[in-house]
Amino acid sequence: xxxxxxxxxxxxxxxxxxxxxxxxxxxxxxxxxxxxxxxxxxxxxxxxxxxxxxxxxxxxxxxxxxxxxxxxxxxxxxxxxxxxxxxxxxxxxxxxxxxxxxxxxxxxxxxxxxxxxxxxxxxxxxxxxxxxxxxxxxxxxxxxxxxxxxxxxxxxxxxxxxxxxxxxxxxxxxxxxxxxxxxxxxxxxxxxxxxxxxxxxxxxxxxxxxxxxxxxxxxxxxxxxxxxxxxxxxxxxxxxxxxxxxxxxxxxxxxxxxxxxxxxxxxxxxxxxxxxxxxxxxxxxxxxxxxxxxxxxxxxxxxxxxxxxxxxxxxxxxxxxxxxxxxxxxxxxxxxxxxxxxxxxxxxxxxxxxxxxxxxxxxxxxxxxxxxxxxxxxxxxxxxxxxxxxxxxxxxxxxxxxxxxxxxxxxxxxxxxxxxxxxxxxxxxxxxxxxxxxxxxxxxxxxxxxxxxxxxxxxxxxxxxxxxxxxxxxxxxxxxxxxxxxxxxxxxxxxxxxxxxxxxxxxxxxxxxxxxxxxxxxxxxxxxxxxxxxx
Ligand code: ACM
Ligand code: ZN
Numbered sequence: 001x002x003x004x005x006x007x008x009x010x011x012x013x014x015x016x017x018x019x020x021x022x023x024x025x026x027x028x029x030x031x032x033x034x035x036x037x038x039x040x041x042x043x044x045x046x047x048x049x050x051x052x053x054x055x056x057x058x059x060x061x062x063x064x065x066x067x068x069x070x071x072x073x074x075x076x077x078x079x080x081x082x083x084x085x086x087x088x089x090x091x092x093x094x095x096x097x098x099x100x101x102x103x104x105x106x107x108x109x110x111x112x113x114x115x116x117x118x119x120x121x122x123x124x125x126x127x128x129x130x131x132x133x134x135x136x137x138x139x140x141x142x143x144x145x146x147x148x149x150x151x152x153x154x155x156x157x158x159x160x161x162x163x164x165x166x167x168x169x170x171x172x173x174x175x176x177x178x179x180x181x182x183x184x185x186x187x188x189x190x191x192x193x194x195x196x197x198x199x200x201x202x203x204x205x206x207x208x209x210x211x212x213x214x215x216x217x218x219x220x221x222x223x224x225x226x227x228x229x230x231x232x233x234x235x236x237x238x239x240x241x242x243x244x245x246x247x248x249x250x251x252x253x254x255x256x257x258x259x260x261x262x263x264x265x266x267x268x269x270x271x272x273x274x275x276x277x278x279x280x281x282x283x284x285x286x287x288x289x290x291x292x293x294x295x296x297x298x299x300x301x302x303x304x305x306x307x308x309x310x311x312x313x314x315x316x317x318x319x320x321x322x323x324x325x326x327x328x329x330x331x332x333x334x335x336x337x338x339x340x341x342x343x344x345x346x347x348x349x350x351x352x353x354x355x356x357x358x359x360x361x362x363x364x365x366x367x368x369x370x371x372x373x374x375x376x377x378x379x380x381x382x383x384x385x386x387x388x389x390x391x392x393x394x395x396x397x398x399x400x401x402x403x404x405x406x407x408x409x410x411x412x413x414x415x416x417x418x419x420x421x422x423x424x425x426x427x428x429x430x431x432x433x434x435x436x437x438x439x440x441x442x443x444x445x446x447x448x449x450x451x452x453x454x455x456x457x458x459x460x461x462x463x464x465x466x467x468x469x470x471x472x473x474x475x476x477x478x479x480x481x482x483x484x485x486x487x488x489x490x491x492x493x494x495x496x497x498x499x500x501x502x503x504x505x506x507x508x509x510x511x512x513x514x515x516x517x518x519x520x521x522x523x524x525x526x527x528x529x530x531x532x533x534x535x
Pocket of ligand 1: 331332381398
């Protein structure tokens with residue numbers, strides 16, 4: 001019998017043993033009890049004070065509930081006798097911790113801040129019937145929540161997902177839907193890859209050509225980049241977010257406690273900017289917004305004018321994003337143009353640099369200094385280590401774990417995002433999978449079994465691993481259905497890697513809980529990969 005069929009049989013068998021409570025990521029402590037709390041028109045939500053953050057944290061859930069149930073729950077500061085959801089603040093708890101006690105009479109939530117309260121309500125969302133996710137009123141349903149006592153907090157403070165909107169553009173409303181799903185899984189970082197060779201996607205008022213020219217390409221390759229011969233689709237393709245769009249998305253994410261880290265790629269992956277402003281390249285161009293995938297030789301020149309341009313761009317970026325971190329990319333920047341450029345060679349001489357790799361470090365350090373002065377910190381892909389570690393950067397380890405291990409041992413903060421586990425653009429089911437690059441299989445189990453702290457780090461170095469991130473590159477994905485299929489349910493596995501205790505993790509148990517969580521995906525209308533049922 002095939003492995004997948006055995007798994008289905010096992011799952012069908014174990015369904016009869018199924019727990020009443022299916023929460024992903026699995027909480028640190030969860031005790032189930034008999035009985036249910038039933039939410040009805042008379043249920044009130046009691047808050048400790050009339051605090052806007054707490055009201056906001058509750059309103060995301062209350063709005064969802066109101067749509068599905070047809071009535072909102074009243075929020076009050078007045079003490080109730082019974083049938084209430086009480087939120088209390090407890091300063092002794094950690095920032096993201098929540099305690100949740102559901103009994104047949106009432107629900108009690110404790111947290112340090114609104115953020116913990118928000119997570120408690122996301123847990124309640126998963127415990128309610130899946131119909132809570134729908135956008136129509138549901139009749140004849142009992143809104144019951146099983147009795148549980150939960151104490152929960154995340155293992156890692158950075159629980160991220162990256163979306164590449166340059167290779168294929170993702171509409172604002174789809175980004176908001178995705179942020180809601182991040183929150184559903186208690187993920188807290190959205191890394192927004194906004195610029196690359198194939199399209200510049202963020203309006204910059206001082207440099208309008210970045211979007212009017214850099215936001216559109218005239219042709220795109222069809223099929224894999226390594227196919228021979230190359231075929232082209234000659235439709236003009238592109239799009240961008242206005243600053244108003246960005247503000248709307250940032251506010252939406254803030255309400256869901258998701259921090260958005262914008263990525264403005266430099267010095268490589270910058271052809272869309274150079275197509276608009278070729279004067280910031282080494283050769284002067286001309287260039288086109290790229291229609292192929294891969295790594296390209298024309299990158300930003302290290303002349304003074306380029307830094308002025310990038311600082312202006314970053315001024316507008318930091319005004320839009322409250323994030324403490326800005327991602328500078330830094331990956332896959334060939335140095336051949338720098339080697340043959342009088343400006344770059346002069347810069348190396350002035351700065352006493354002997355290798356072009358050190359010029360990359362100079363580049364990143366310079367931008368880092370600028371951003372530090374503005375109160376921001378930087379993150380870069382692990383290539384930023386190559387010419388010597390930049391001063392204070394956080395390193396995102398993507399070429400396996402090597403870069404992350406090196407940086408953590410040297411005392412730098414690290415986000416683990418190794419391409420062999422965390423690149424969700426790879427196929428997940430096997431060679432017959434219709435979506436995803438066939439070069440590497442990244443199954444749900446492979447994602448689930450990843451642990452972001454490598455065994456070779458000692459205790460002190462391990463503390464520098466701040467968390468984990470999965471990435472969705474979109475060269476070979478275009479429609480909302482393809483994005484959904486690639487993201488879910490693997491996002492659920494990432495969430496459990498990032499949030500749950502290793503000793504609480506079990507893939508078999510995760511699959512059982514996932515069967516219930518997928519009912520929420522169904523009600524939400526997600527085109528997720530139905531690997532467990534359909535094989
Ligand atoms: C990357 O995948 N080039 C970070
Ligand atoms: Zn140059």
